[in-house]
Amino acid sequence: MAKIRVSYEYTEAEDKSIRLGLFLIVSGIVSLFILGFCWLNPALQDLQGKAANCTVLSVQQIGEMFECTFTCGTDCKGTSLYPCLQIYVNNSESNSRALLHQDEHQLITNPKMDSRMAPW
Template identity: 85%
Template sequence: MAKLRVAYEYTEAEDKSIRLGLFLIVSGIVSLFILGFCWLNPALQDLQGKAANCTVLSVQLQTGELFECTFSCGADCKGTSRYPCLQIYVNSSEAPQARALLLHQDQQQLLANPKCSYIPPCERENEKNSDIVTHWQDYWEDEVGSQPFTCYFNQHLRPDDVLLRRTHDESVLLHCFLWPVVTFLVGVLIVVLTICAKSLAVKAEAIKKRKHS
C-alpha cells in the first residue's frame, strides 16, 4: 500500500511538472505573437529610418490656427487647451533631392499632430502653452541655427517628414524575442527533464526487480 501511495504521489508530481512546462511553452509562443504584432511591428517601422545630417531651413510659428491638447489637474480633473503650431523645415542628407522636410520630435508626436513640429506639455492656460512653443522656436532659431544635427529619415514611410529622435532602439528587438524564447526554452527543459527522470525511475525499478528475481 505504501509503495502504491509513493508511486501515486510521484506520478502526480510528474503531471504537475509537465503541465507547468506545457504552460510555459504555450505562454512563450503566445507572448511572442503578441509582442510581435503590438510592439515589434511599430518598432521595426521606427528603426527603418536612416540616420542623416539635417540643417534648418526655416522656423515658422503659425498663430492663425490653434490645436487642442488635453491637460490633467488631478484624478478627476481634465480639460482641453490650445497651442500654436510651430513648423521647422529642414533638409536631409538622405533625401533623394534637396527639398524642405517637416521636422518632428518623434514618431508619437508625428502621429498625434502631423502638421506641427512640436507638441508642448499641455498646460491649463493657453498662454503658457504659447510661451513653451515660443521658447522652443527661439531655441531652434538662436541656438541651433544653421548647425547640422542628427535626424532620422524614412523615404518610403514618411517622405516629407523627418524625426529628431527615435521612439525605439535596438534593445526593443532584444526584449521582444528574448523573454518569450526564454519562457519557451524553460518550459521545454522542464518537460524534457521530467520525462528523463521518469524514464530513469522506470529503468531503476526494472533493475531492482531483476536483482530480486
C-alpha cells in the first residue's frame, strides 16, 4: 500500500499570521539583548562599589549611648551600652567630606545621623 502525501498550502491570512508571529518573537529577543547590554549592564556596574581611600578628619562623641546585645556562647549573653561616634572622613574618590557609615543599610536605617553633620 502506498502512503498518500497531502500537501497543504497556507492561505494568505495564515501566511501573514505566521510571519507576524515570527517577527514578534525575533523582535522580542532583540529587545531583550538591547535592554540587557545597553541599559541593564551599565546599571548593574553602577551598583558595584568602588574602592576609595578615606582620611579621618574628625571623631566626635555625640553623647548618646547605643545598646548592643551580644552572645559569646550558649551560656554567655548580655547587653552593653556603647557611646555613639560620628566619624567624618575625606573621600579621595570625590574629594568631599562625608559621615562614615558601616554600610548602606546603616545609612538607610539611621537617617538622623546625617542631620547632625556640622558645617565644614
